[in-house]
Amino acid sequence: MALIVQKFGGTSVGTTERIRNVARRVARWKAMGHDVVVVPSAMSGETNRLLGLAREVQSVPSPRELDVIASTGEQVTIALLAMAIQAEGLKSRSYTGAQVRVLTDSAFTKARILHIDEERLRRDLAQGIVPVVAGFQGIDESGNITTLGRGGSDTSAVALAAALKADECQIYTDVDGVYTTDPRIVPEARRLKTITFEEMLEMASLGSKVLQIRSVEFAGKYKVRLRVLSSFEDEGEGTLITFEEDEKMEQAVISGIAFSRDEAKVTVTGVPDRPGIAYAILGPVADANIDVDMIIQNAGTDQLTDFSFTVHRNEHAKAMEILQKVKTHIGARDIVGDNRICKVSMVGVGMRSHVGIASQMFRTLSEEGINIQMISTSEIKISVVIDEKYLELAVRVLHKAFGLEQA
Numbered sequence: 001m002a003l004i005v006q007k008f009g010g011t012s013v014g015t016t017e018r019i020r021n022v023a024r025r026v027a028r029w030k031a032m033g034h035d036v037v038v039v040p041s042a043m044s045g046e047t048n049r050l051l052g053l054a055r056e057v058q059s060v061p062s063p064r065e066l067d068v069i070a071s072t073g074e075q076v077t078i079a080l081l082a083m084a085i086q087a088e089g090l091k092s093r094s095y096t097g098a099q100v101r102v103l104t105d106s107a108f109t110k111a112r113i114l115h116i117d118e119e120r121l122r123r124d125l126a127q128g129i130v131p132v133v134a135g136f137q138g139i140d141e142s143g144n145i146t147t148l149g150r151g152g153s154d155t156s157a158v159a160l161a162a163a164l165k166a167d168e169c170q171i172y173t174d175v176d177g178v179y180t181t182d183p184r185i186v187p188e189a190r191r192l193k194t195i196t197f198e199e200m201l202e203m204a205s206l207g208s209k210v211l212q213i214r215s216v217e218f219a220g221k222y223k224v225r226l227r228v229l230s231s232f233e234d235e236g237e238g239t240l241i242t243f244e245e246d247e248k249m250e251q252a253v254i255s256g257i258a259f260s261r262d263e264a265k266v267t268v269t270g271v272p273d274r275p276g277i278a279y280a281i282l283g284p285v286a287d288a289n290i291d292v293d294m295i296i297q298n299a300g301t302d303q304l305t306d307f308s309f310t311v312h313r314n315e316h317a318k319a320m321e322i323l324q325k326v327k328t329h330i331g332a333r334d335i336v337g338d339n340r341i342c343k344v345s346m347v348g349v350g351m352r353s354h355v356g357i358a359s360q361m362f363r364t365l366s367e368e369g370i371n372i373q374m375i376s377t378s379e380i381k382i383s384v385v386i387d388e389k390y391l392e393l394a395v396r397v398l399h400k401a402f403g404l405e406q407a
């Protein structure tokens with residue numbers, strides 16, 4: 001007998017019929033003798049709808065109030081799911097984050113889980129009750145409702161699995177596992193039987209939304225056995241996130257391609273090439289709490305340099321505004337923005353022992369006439385910034401060039 005945490009994403013609980021399907025799946029696991037804790041997201045589209053209502057009323061809504069409204073989506077699905085599980089003849093009870101006490105910090109709309117009181121859930125499990133816990137939400141020290149950032153139900157599930165020392169955390173979604181790239185962009189993409197934790201962390205942080213990055217961080221920290229599966233199929237192993245590289249069955253150099261459209265670039269042109277200039281440019285950006293991703297500085301011959309960096313597209317306008325203000329102070333010629341860029345990244349632990357991956361990537365892109373604007377590398381990934389109009393083409397040709405469709 002095992003203890004399993006099962007998380008169901010928005011599409012998986014998108015209608016009452018699908019909620020009944022989820023309940024049937026839970027009943028099957030119970031019938032096999034397992035203990036199950038269920039974590040649903042809101043019905044698909046619901047969180048967007050709620051946030052849209054907020055923006056109709058206030059152009060920049062208060063983050064505290066946004067969390068109060070956004071968290072209601074999950075309150076609907078926990079109740080419906082508990083009812084559906086009861087209708088299967090089982091005992092079930094729904095809980096909001098506050099009722100369990102999923103304690104978070106007070107960073108509204110992107111709160112971090114600090115602690116979970118798992119006592120109540122354990123008592124339920126001991127009595128054969130299936131607890132249904134709202135994903136995405138928690139409560140801070142002062143009793144304010146918080147949410148964990150978009151896609152945060154994954155993190156709720158993994159954190160609950162860690163707190164309960166569950167045998168496995170299963171993430172049920174609308175694809176049957178983690179693929180070599182988003183199967184919506186490349187239909188030939190192949191499901192991976194396993195992916196290492198490190199690779200999954202890179203894929204998630206570089207834009208693959210199949211798992212929220214914090215859920216992968218949690219799984220790594222607490223060694224939670226994590227699996228991604230389809231909620232629309234009864235059979236299937238999905239994808240297991242492994243901790244040991246030798247557990248990885250496929251020995252490909254590249255495991256996957258991730259991409260992100262949420263990118264924007266700022267270029268500061270004609271600044272004096274002297275010590276302290278990077279700090280003068282990025283200091284005010286950091287002070288405004290804006291995360292900078294890639295950075296490029298070109299030393300010119302005339303003692304002047306161009307300095308470019310990328311930020312999340314949502315923060316582009318703010319970053320541009322900050323630099324316009326310090327333009328004269330730093331002695332820049334101009335501040336130029338571009339929010340039509342994207343980032344494409346290749347990820348694989350096999351890169352550690354293989355050279356030439358970067359050059360093969362650059363050649364493949366050049367053969368399609370795709371200009372690379374920025375490059376960044378680490379031991380297990382290579383990222384390039386390109387014009388967003390080439391995103392799908394780039395992902396498709398790289399997927400083919402690296403033979404990712406083959407097992």
Ligand code: ADP
Nearest residue numbers: 009010011173174178179181182184208209210
């Ligand atoms: P849920 O609502 O279940 O949390 P998400 O939409 O958050 O589902 O995540 C599942 C989606 O992630 C898939 O429909 C797919 O389009 C996308 N995705 C992006 N990259 C990948 C990948 N490498 N493998 C599988 N799915 C991916």
Ligand code: ASP
Nearest residue numbers: 041047136150151152153
């Ligand atoms: N419902 C939340 C969202 O749409 C959380 C989640 O789906 O994981 O972001």
Ligand code: MG
Nearest residue numbers: 009151209210
């Ligand atoms: Mg998700």
